[in-house]
Amino acid sequence: MGYRRLNRLRKMLLFFSINVLSVVMIGCREQRQHQVPNVPVDEVIFLNLPSSLPLQAPGGWIYHPGGFRGLLIYRAFFNGNADDFRAFDRTCPSHINEPCGLVHVSDDNIISRCGCDSAGYILFDGTPEAGNQSLPLKQYRVQFFGNSIRVFN
Known part of the structure:
Protein backbone atom coordinates (compact mmCIF):
# COMPACT_ATOMS: atom_id res chain seq x y z
CA MET A 1 0.00 0.00 0.00
CA GLY A 2 2.80 2.46 0.89
CA TYR A 3 4.66 1.59 -2.33
CA ARG A 4 1.62 2.46 -4.48
CA ARG A 5 1.16 5.78 -2.74
CA LEU A 6 4.88 6.62 -3.17
CA ASN A 7 4.77 5.62 -6.86
CA ARG A 8 1.65 7.76 -7.39
CA LEU A 9 3.34 10.69 -5.66
CA ARG A 10 6.40 10.31 -7.92
CA LYS A 11 4.20 10.34 -11.04
CA MET A 12 2.41 13.50 -9.85
CA LEU A 13 5.73 15.17 -9.08
CA LEU A 14 7.10 14.22 -12.51
CA PHE A 15 3.94 15.53 -14.21
CA PHE A 16 4.13 18.80 -12.25
CA SER A 17 7.86 19.20 -13.00
CA ILE A 18 7.35 18.68 -16.74
CA ASN A 19 4.56 21.26 -16.82
CA VAL A 20 6.60 23.84 -14.90
CA LEU A 21 9.62 23.22 -17.13
CA SER A 22 7.46 23.64 -20.25
CA VAL A 23 6.10 26.95 -19.02
CA VAL A 24 9.59 28.19 -18.18
CA MET A 25 10.96 27.11 -21.57
CA ILE A 26 8.16 28.88 -23.44
CA GLY A 27 8.65 32.02 -21.35
CA CYS A 28 12.39 32.05 -22.10
CA ARG A 29 11.95 31.64 -25.83
CA GLU A 30 13.86 34.27 -27.76
CA GLN A 31 11.66 37.14 -28.88
CA ARG A 32 12.14 38.20 -32.50
CA GLN A 33 12.83 41.90 -32.60
CA HIS A 34 12.66 44.23 -35.52
CA GLN A 35 16.01 44.77 -37.17
CA VAL A 36 14.88 47.85 -39.11
CA PRO A 37 16.95 50.63 -37.54
CA ASN A 38 15.21 53.12 -35.31
CA VAL A 39 15.49 56.52 -36.92
CA PRO A 40 13.69 59.67 -35.80
CA VAL A 41 10.41 60.09 -37.67
CA ASP A 42 8.23 63.19 -37.40
CA GLU A 43 6.47 63.96 -40.68
CA VAL A 44 3.36 66.05 -41.34
CA ILE A 45 1.34 65.17 -44.43
CA PHE A 46 -1.31 67.61 -45.62
CA LEU A 47 -4.28 65.67 -46.98
CA ASN A 48 -5.50 68.52 -49.20
CA LEU A 49 -2.36 68.55 -51.37
CA PRO A 50 -2.52 66.87 -54.80
CA SER A 51 0.27 64.46 -53.78
CA SER A 52 -1.91 63.22 -50.90
CA LEU A 53 -5.13 62.88 -52.89
CA PRO A 54 -5.10 59.03 -52.72
CA LEU A 55 -5.40 59.25 -48.92
CA GLN A 56 -8.82 60.85 -49.19
CA ALA A 57 -10.49 57.44 -49.66
CA PRO A 58 -10.17 54.09 -47.84
CA GLY A 59 -7.67 51.83 -49.59
CA GLY A 60 -5.65 54.80 -50.81
CA TRP A 61 -1.92 54.99 -50.21
CA ILE A 62 1.15 57.10 -50.91
CA TYR A 63 4.90 56.80 -50.59
CA HIS A 64 6.48 59.57 -48.54
CA PRO A 65 10.08 60.43 -47.65
CA GLY A 66 11.10 59.58 -44.09
CA GLY A 67 11.78 56.58 -41.92
CA PHE A 68 14.73 54.34 -42.66
CA ARG A 69 14.07 53.84 -46.40
CA GLY A 70 10.84 55.73 -46.96
CA LEU A 71 7.29 55.61 -45.63
CA LEU A 72 4.16 53.93 -46.92
CA ILE A 73 1.01 55.69 -45.70
CA TYR A 74 -2.26 53.76 -46.07
CA ARG A 75 -5.85 54.81 -45.35
CA ALA A 76 -7.83 51.89 -43.92
CA PHE A 77 -11.08 53.58 -42.82
CA PHE A 78 -13.02 56.80 -43.25
CA ASN A 79 -13.97 57.54 -39.65
CA GLY A 80 -12.22 60.88 -39.31
CA ASN A 81 -9.68 59.82 -36.69
CA ALA A 82 -6.11 58.58 -36.37
CA ASP A 83 -7.25 54.95 -36.65
CA ASP A 84 -8.03 55.61 -40.32
CA PHE A 85 -4.34 55.73 -41.24
CA ARG A 86 -1.43 53.31 -41.09
CA ASP A 125 -1.91 46.15 -40.29
CA GLY A 126 1.49 45.28 -41.82
CA THR A 127 1.34 41.58 -40.94
CA PRO A 128 3.00 39.05 -43.22
CA GLU A 129 0.81 37.31 -45.78
CA ALA A 130 0.09 33.61 -45.14
CA GLY A 131 3.22 31.52 -45.60
CA ASN A 132 5.55 34.50 -45.14
CA GLN A 133 7.71 33.79 -42.06
CA SER A 134 9.05 37.34 -41.86
CA LEU A 135 8.42 39.91 -39.18
CA PRO A 136 5.65 42.43 -39.90
CA LEU A 137 6.42 45.78 -41.48
CA LYS A 138 7.74 48.35 -39.04
CA GLN A 139 4.81 50.58 -38.11
CA TYR A 140 4.87 54.20 -36.95
CA ARG A 141 2.33 56.13 -34.92
CA VAL A 142 -0.18 58.46 -36.58
CA GLN A 143 -2.14 61.50 -35.34
CA PHE A 144 -5.04 62.94 -37.35
CA PHE A 145 -5.77 66.69 -37.39
CA GLY A 146 -8.65 66.99 -39.90
CA ASN A 147 -6.68 68.16 -42.95
CA SER A 148 -3.31 66.66 -42.00
CA ILE A 149 -1.73 63.66 -40.33
CA ARG A 150 1.44 63.43 -38.29
CA VAL A 151 3.58 60.31 -38.59
CA PHE A 152 6.06 59.84 -35.75
CA ASN A 153 7.78 57.41 -33.42
Missing part, protein backbone atom coordinates in the same frame (compact mmCIF):
# COMPACT_ATOMS: atom_id res chain seq x y z
CA ALA A 87 2.21 54.31 -41.57
CA PHE A 88 4.90 51.73 -42.31
CA ASP A 89 8.58 51.85 -43.12
CA ARG A 90 9.09 50.68 -46.70
CA THR A 91 11.99 48.45 -45.65
CA CYS A 92 11.47 44.71 -46.18
CA PRO A 93 12.04 43.16 -42.73
CA SER A 94 14.00 40.25 -44.27
CA HIS A 95 16.15 42.34 -46.64
CA ILE A 96 16.99 45.46 -44.68
CA ASN A 97 20.24 46.52 -46.33
CA GLU A 98 19.75 45.06 -49.79
CA PRO A 99 19.01 47.44 -52.68
CA CYS A 100 15.93 45.39 -53.61
CA GLY A 101 14.63 45.49 -50.01
CA LEU A 102 11.77 47.95 -50.49
CA VAL A 103 8.08 47.10 -50.40
CA HIS A 104 5.84 48.19 -53.26
CA VAL A 105 2.05 48.22 -53.17
CA SER A 106 0.58 45.58 -55.47
CA ASP A 107 -2.19 46.30 -57.98
CA ASP A 108 -4.90 45.14 -55.56
CA ASN A 109 -4.04 47.97 -53.08
CA ILE A 110 -4.28 45.44 -50.24
CA ILE A 111 -0.83 43.81 -50.21
CA SER A 112 2.66 45.28 -50.39
CA ARG A 113 5.40 43.07 -51.80
CA CYS A 114 9.11 42.97 -51.10
CA GLY A 115 11.23 43.69 -54.16
CA CYS A 116 13.70 40.90 -53.30
CA ASP A 117 11.50 37.85 -52.79
CA SER A 118 7.90 39.04 -53.38
CA ALA A 119 7.01 38.37 -49.73
CA GLY A 120 3.64 39.96 -49.07
CA TYR A 121 2.47 42.19 -46.22
CA ILE A 122 -1.16 43.12 -45.57
CA LEU A 123 -1.53 46.91 -45.67
CA PHE A 124 -4.33 46.97 -43.14
Whole structure:
Protein backbone atom coordinates (compact mmCIF):
# COMPACT_ATOMS: atom_id res chain seq x y z
CA MET A 1 0.00 0.00 0.00
CA GLY A 2 2.80 2.46 0.89
CA TYR A 3 4.66 1.59 -2.33
CA ARG A 4 1.62 2.46 -4.48
CA ARG A 5 1.16 5.78 -2.74
CA LEU A 6 4.88 6.62 -3.17
CA ASN A 7 4.77 5.62 -6.86
CA ARG A 8 1.65 7.76 -7.39
CA LEU A 9 3.34 10.69 -5.66
CA ARG A 10 6.40 10.31 -7.92
CA LYS A 11 4.20 10.34 -11.04
CA MET A 12 2.41 13.50 -9.85
CA LEU A 13 5.73 15.17 -9.08
CA LEU A 14 7.10 14.22 -12.51
CA PHE A 15 3.94 15.53 -14.21
CA PHE A 16 4.13 18.80 -12.25
CA SER A 17 7.86 19.20 -13.00
CA ILE A 18 7.35 18.68 -16.74
CA ASN A 19 4.56 21.26 -16.82
CA VAL A 20 6.60 23.84 -14.90
CA LEU A 21 9.62 23.22 -17.13
CA SER A 22 7.46 23.64 -20.25
CA VAL A 23 6.10 26.95 -19.02
CA VAL A 24 9.59 28.19 -18.18
CA MET A 25 10.96 27.11 -21.57
CA ILE A 26 8.16 28.88 -23.44
CA GLY A 27 8.65 32.02 -21.35
CA CYS A 28 12.39 32.05 -22.10
CA ARG A 29 11.95 31.64 -25.83
CA GLU A 30 13.86 34.27 -27.76
CA GLN A 31 11.66 37.14 -28.88
CA ARG A 32 12.14 38.20 -32.50
CA GLN A 33 12.83 41.90 -32.60
CA HIS A 34 12.66 44.23 -35.52
CA GLN A 35 16.01 44.77 -37.17
CA VAL A 36 14.88 47.85 -39.11
CA PRO A 37 16.95 50.63 -37.54
CA ASN A 38 15.21 53.12 -35.31
CA VAL A 39 15.49 56.52 -36.92
CA PRO A 40 13.69 59.67 -35.80
CA VAL A 41 10.41 60.09 -37.67
CA ASP A 42 8.23 63.19 -37.40
CA GLU A 43 6.47 63.96 -40.68
CA VAL A 44 3.36 66.05 -41.34
CA ILE A 45 1.34 65.17 -44.43
CA PHE A 46 -1.31 67.61 -45.62
CA LEU A 47 -4.28 65.67 -46.98
CA ASN A 48 -5.50 68.52 -49.20
CA LEU A 49 -2.36 68.55 -51.37
CA PRO A 50 -2.52 66.87 -54.80
CA SER A 51 0.27 64.46 -53.78
CA SER A 52 -1.91 63.22 -50.90
CA LEU A 53 -5.13 62.88 -52.89
CA PRO A 54 -5.10 59.03 -52.72
CA LEU A 55 -5.40 59.25 -48.92
CA GLN A 56 -8.82 60.85 -49.19
CA ALA A 57 -10.49 57.44 -49.66
CA PRO A 58 -10.17 54.09 -47.84
CA GLY A 59 -7.67 51.83 -49.59
CA GLY A 60 -5.65 54.80 -50.81
CA TRP A 61 -1.92 54.99 -50.21
CA ILE A 62 1.15 57.10 -50.91
CA TYR A 63 4.90 56.80 -50.59
CA HIS A 64 6.48 59.57 -48.54
CA PRO A 65 10.08 60.43 -47.65
CA GLY A 66 11.10 59.58 -44.09
CA GLY A 67 11.78 56.58 -41.92
CA PHE A 68 14.73 54.34 -42.66
CA ARG A 69 14.07 53.84 -46.40
CA GLY A 70 10.84 55.73 -46.96
CA LEU A 71 7.29 55.61 -45.63
CA LEU A 72 4.16 53.93 -46.92
CA ILE A 73 1.01 55.69 -45.70
CA TYR A 74 -2.26 53.76 -46.07
CA ARG A 75 -5.85 54.81 -45.35
CA ALA A 76 -7.83 51.89 -43.92
CA PHE A 77 -11.08 53.58 -42.82
CA PHE A 78 -13.02 56.80 -43.25
CA ASN A 79 -13.97 57.54 -39.65
CA GLY A 80 -12.22 60.88 -39.31
CA ASN A 81 -9.68 59.82 -36.69
CA ALA A 82 -6.11 58.58 -36.37
CA ASP A 83 -7.25 54.95 -36.65
CA ASP A 84 -8.03 55.61 -40.32
CA PHE A 85 -4.34 55.73 -41.24
CA ARG A 86 -1.43 53.31 -41.09
CA ALA A 87 2.21 54.31 -41.57
CA PHE A 88 4.90 51.73 -42.31
CA ASP A 89 8.58 51.85 -43.12
CA ARG A 90 9.09 50.68 -46.70
CA THR A 91 11.99 48.45 -45.65
CA CYS A 92 11.47 44.71 -46.18
CA PRO A 93 12.04 43.16 -42.73
CA SER A 94 14.00 40.25 -44.27
CA HIS A 95 16.15 42.34 -46.64
CA ILE A 96 16.99 45.46 -44.68
CA ASN A 97 20.24 46.52 -46.33
CA GLU A 98 19.75 45.06 -49.79
CA PRO A 99 19.01 47.44 -52.68
CA CYS A 100 15.93 45.39 -53.61
CA GLY A 101 14.63 45.49 -50.01
CA LEU A 102 11.77 47.95 -50.49
CA VAL A 103 8.08 47.10 -50.40
CA HIS A 104 5.84 48.19 -53.26
CA VAL A 105 2.05 48.22 -53.17
CA SER A 106 0.58 45.58 -55.47
CA ASP A 107 -2.19 46.30 -57.98
CA ASP A 108 -4.90 45.14 -55.56
CA ASN A 109 -4.04 47.97 -53.08
CA ILE A 110 -4.28 45.44 -50.24
CA ILE A 111 -0.83 43.81 -50.21
CA SER A 112 2.66 45.28 -50.39
CA ARG A 113 5.40 43.07 -51.80
CA CYS A 114 9.11 42.97 -51.10
CA GLY A 115 11.23 43.69 -54.16
CA CYS A 116 13.70 40.90 -53.30
CA ASP A 117 11.50 37.85 -52.79
CA SER A 118 7.90 39.04 -53.38
CA ALA A 119 7.01 38.37 -49.73
CA GLY A 120 3.64 39.96 -49.07
CA TYR A 121 2.47 42.19 -46.22
CA ILE A 122 -1.16 43.12 -45.57
CA LEU A 123 -1.53 46.91 -45.67
CA PHE A 124 -4.33 46.97 -43.14
CA ASP A 125 -1.91 46.15 -40.29
CA GLY A 126 1.49 45.28 -41.82
CA THR A 127 1.34 41.58 -40.94
CA PRO A 128 3.00 39.05 -43.22
CA GLU A 129 0.81 37.31 -45.78
CA ALA A 130 0.09 33.61 -45.14
CA GLY A 131 3.22 31.52 -45.60
CA ASN A 132 5.55 34.50 -45.14
CA GLN A 133 7.71 33.79 -42.06
CA SER A 134 9.05 37.34 -41.86
CA LEU A 135 8.42 39.91 -39.18
CA PRO A 136 5.65 42.43 -39.90
CA LEU A 137 6.42 45.78 -41.48
CA LYS A 138 7.74 48.35 -39.04
CA GLN A 139 4.81 50.58 -38.11
CA TYR A 140 4.87 54.20 -36.95
CA ARG A 141 2.33 56.13 -34.92
CA VAL A 142 -0.18 58.46 -36.58
CA GLN A 143 -2.14 61.50 -35.34
CA PHE A 144 -5.04 62.94 -37.35
CA PHE A 145 -5.77 66.69 -37.39
CA GLY A 146 -8.65 66.99 -39.90
CA ASN A 147 -6.68 68.16 -42.95
CA SER A 148 -3.31 66.66 -42.00
CA ILE A 149 -1.73 63.66 -40.33
CA ARG A 150 1.44 63.43 -38.29
CA VAL A 151 3.58 60.31 -38.59
CA PHE A 152 6.06 59.84 -35.75
CA ASN A 153 7.78 57.41 -33.42
